[in-house]
Amino acid sequence: MALEVKNITKRFGGIHALTDVTFRVEEGEVFGLIGPNGAGKTTMFNIITSMFPPTDGEVVFSNKRLTGKKPYEITKEGVCRTFQNIRLFPDMTVLENVTVGEHCRTKSGVFASVFRLKSQKVEEEKIKTKARELLQLVGLGKYEDTFADNLAYGQQRRLEIARALASDPALLLLDEPAAGMNEKETNDLFDLIQKIKKLGITILLIEHDMPLVMRICDRIAVLNFGEKIAQGTPDEIKNDPHVIEAYLGQEEEDELA
Amino acid sequence: MLAEIINPYYLQVLSFILINIILGVSIYITLSTGQLSLGHAGFMSIGAYTSAILTLNYDFPLVVGVILGALLAGIVGILIGIPTLRLQGVYLAIATLGFGEVVRVLFINWESLTQGAIGISSIPHFGRELVTGLRDTGFTADMIGIRNNQLISLLVFIILLVITVLLITFFVRQNHSRVGRAFAAIKMDENAAEAMGINITYYKVLAFAQGAMVAGFAGALYAHVTAYISPSDFAYHRAVEILIFAVFGGSEVIWGPIFGATFLTAMPELLREVSEYRYMIYGIILVAMMAFRPQGLIDHEMIYKIKSRKKKKKKVEDDKKERNRHGVGS
Numbered sequence: 001m002a003l004e005v006k007n008i009t010k011r012f013g014g015i016h017a018l019t020d021v022t023f024r025v026e027e028g029e030v031f032g033l034i035g036p037n038g039a040g041k042t043t044m045f046n047i048i049t050s051m052f053p054p055t056d057g058e059v060v061f062s063n064k065r066l067t068g069k070k071p072y073e074i075t076k077e078g079v080c081r082t083f084q085n086i087r088l089f090p091d092m093t094v095l096e097n098v099t100v101g102e103h104c105r106t107k108s109g110v111f112a113s114v115f116r117l118k119s120q121k122v123e124e125e126k127i128k129t130k131a132r133e134l135l136q137l138v139g140l141g142k143y144e145d146t147f148a149d150n151l152a153y154g155q156q157r158r159l160e161i162a163r164a165l166a167s168d169p170a171l172l173l174l175d176e177p178a179a180g181m182n183e184k185e186t187n188d189l190f191d192l193i194q195k196i197k198k199l200g201i202t203i204l205l206i207e208h209d210m211p212l213v214m215r216i217c218d219r220i221a222v223l224n225f226g227e228k229i230a231q232g233t234p235d236e237i238k239n240d241p242h243v244i245e246a247y248l249g250q251e252e253e254d255e256l257a
Numbered sequence: 258m259l260a261e262i263i264n265p266y267y268l269q270v271l272s273f274i275l276i277n278i279i280l281g282v283s284i285y286i287t288l289s290t291g292q293l294s295l296g297h298a299g300f301m302s303i304g305a306y307t308s309a310i311l312t313l314n315y316d317f318p319l320v321v322g323v324i325l326g327a328l329l330a331g332i333v334g335i336l337i338g339i340p341t342l343r344l345q346g347v348y349l350a351i352a353t354l355g356f357g358e359v360v361r362v363l364f365i366n367w368e369s370l371t372q373g374a375i376g377i378s379s380i381p382h383f384g385r386e387l388v389t390g391l392r393d394t395g396f397t398a399d400m401i402g403i404r405n406n407q408l409i410s411l412l413v414f415i416i417l418l419v420i421t422v423l424l425i426t427f428f429v430r431q432n433h434s435r436v437g438r439a440f441a442a443i444k445m446d447e448n449a450a451e452a453m454g455i456n457i458t459y460y461k462v463l464a465f466a467q468g469a470m471v472a473g474f475a476g477a478l479y480a481h482v483t484a485y486i487s488p489s490d491f492a493y494h495r496a497v498e499i500l501i502f503a504v505f506g507g508s509e510v511i512w513g514p515i516f517g518a519t520f521l522t523a524m525p526e527l528l529r530e531v532s533e534y535r536y537m538i539y540g541i542i543l544v545a546m547m548a549f550r551p552q553g554l555i556d557h558e559m560i561y562k563i564k565s566r567k568k569k570k571k572k573v574e575d576d577k578k579e580r581n582r583h584g585v586g587s
Contacts, residue, residue: 049452051448051452070451070456071448071451071452072451072452072453072454072455072456072457075452075453075454076454080452080453080454081452083449083452087446087448087449088446088449089441089442089445089446089449089450090445091441091445091509091557092438092441092442092445096438096441099438100438100439100442100450100453100455101453101454103435103438103439103442103453103454103455104453104454104455105454106435107435108434108435108436109435109436110431110436110463113430113431113433113434113435113436113437114427114430114431114434116430120434123435124434124435127435147561163453164453167453167454
């Protein structure tokens with residue numbers, strides 16, 4: 001059930017967003033993808049979920065090639081994501097947002113829905129029950145009838161996670177889940193990610209909050225200007241000179257030399 | 258008694274309101290996936306012409322003609338819906354507007370089949386056909402004490418009412434299901450919807466074809482209610498009229514276009530003096546709506562408020578009952 005990213009290159013016109021990036025996410029781990037702004041992290045997410053195709057290379061998930069599939073097919077394969085800039089369905093209630101996530105795991109069509117077949121009613125009940133369970137998990141149980149738009153920022157982020165979890169993913173891609181959160185919300189998020197990990201879901205995480213990344217990730221890959229400059233455990237990454245250089249710039253002596 | 262109440266003229270107005278409600282529903286379905294179509298007059302004309310020609314020239318039964326008309330409009334809807342999938346907003350509106358004009362010009366010039374700009378007359382009339390059928394079973398208008406033309410109008414109205422209620426039920430149920438949620442998700446954020454596992458191609462074409470089919474259905478009914486159709490019935494102003502039902506009433510919930518169609522069809526009849534200025538008023542309404550209430554009169558929030566008020570009322574009543582019961586108990 002591992003995710004393999006093989007030699008991915010992405011060019012937008014003359015801009016090299018990603019150059020020959022390769023890494024592997026093992027089943028059950030929390031894998032961090034970090035790097036300065038514009039390093040190509042979100043581009044990598046968009047390529048994994050086929051929002052656009054790579055210029056070169058391929059993505060393989062549990063021995064199935066994801067590259068070339070449509071985004072909805074990738075969700076069906078068990079890879080689901082959240083967005084850096086929150087993209088909930090604003091005019092739907094919290095509960096409805098989560099039920100949309102269950103779309104690819106359910107199958108009632110027009111006919112079954114209109115004639116209210118027994119199978120459809122049973123399925124609707126299951127969808128709602130599961131959605132409520134997920135809302136409990138992310139701590140939004142009492143907000144199910146609120147419009148998604150009216151939730152606080154941190155709550156919206158957690159609702160996005162619940163919506164993604166509704167599609168029964170084996171791999172969850174989180175794009176900066178802690179962005180804009182205060183310390184308490186970040187701590188809650190830490191607990192939530194731990195809970196999701198315990199459910200047996202592999203997590204690939206983009207995040208700028210370094211304390212959180214170092215605490216929660218089993219392994220980390222670092223991107224800078226579209227290239228992978230380092231990979232390893234949080235301790236290895238903390239002490240890697242390339243990473244320090246990318247984040248803080250070169251030391252003065254080097255510049256003078 | 259009955260003879261005094263039934264006024265064929267009012268019944269006809271009500272019948273047109275019902276047909277316009279069906280048209281309003283048709284534009285609502287395509288809009289519910291965020292697709293703005295100005296081609297519904299075109300789909301309507303396909304339904305109308307198909308059914309008229311089949312029943313008049315080929316002696317098809319009326320019901321079969323109407324169904325085939327709706328189906329053909331639906332099929333054309335699929336054919337138009339697939340290539341225009343990538344178009345959004347204004348671009349889709351222009352493409353579908355072009356389609357509507359192509360269909361109209363086709364009907365004008367295909368004289369051997371459609372009699373061109375003159376139009377097709379003496380199309381079998383719904384009510385008259387039914388009354389003839391009823392007469393064969395031995396039922397006539399004077400048996401319930403009304404004139405023949407009253408019975409005709411009454412039957413047309415009742416049938417249209419049943420059809421409209423069934424159609425609305427169909428789409429209300431569809432909305433409250435997995436399919437409806439997929440439609441709404443696509444409307445609100447297409448990319449997010451696809452990332453959540455929704456096959457947007459399928460649902461967008463489905464919505465477009467459903468809208469086209471319902472418009473074709475309304476067109477076929479229109480042909481058999483007026484008994485006369487010509488290409489000018491389905492020109493640009495008709496497309497805009499259908500769109501205004503949704504713009505005025507609101508396109509977020511199905512009740513919006515239903516209200517819009519009802520109000521805007523009834524208004525010129527109620528205010529005879531201003532009916533000449535109808536299109537001017539439409540224009541003013543459009544400008545005013547865009548400025549002050551772009552989502553239309555009836556929106557999500559309104560429905561939500563009505564629903565929660567009902568819930569609250571119910572709760573208050575339940576609490577009262579509970580208290581009363583306790584009162585009796587102690």
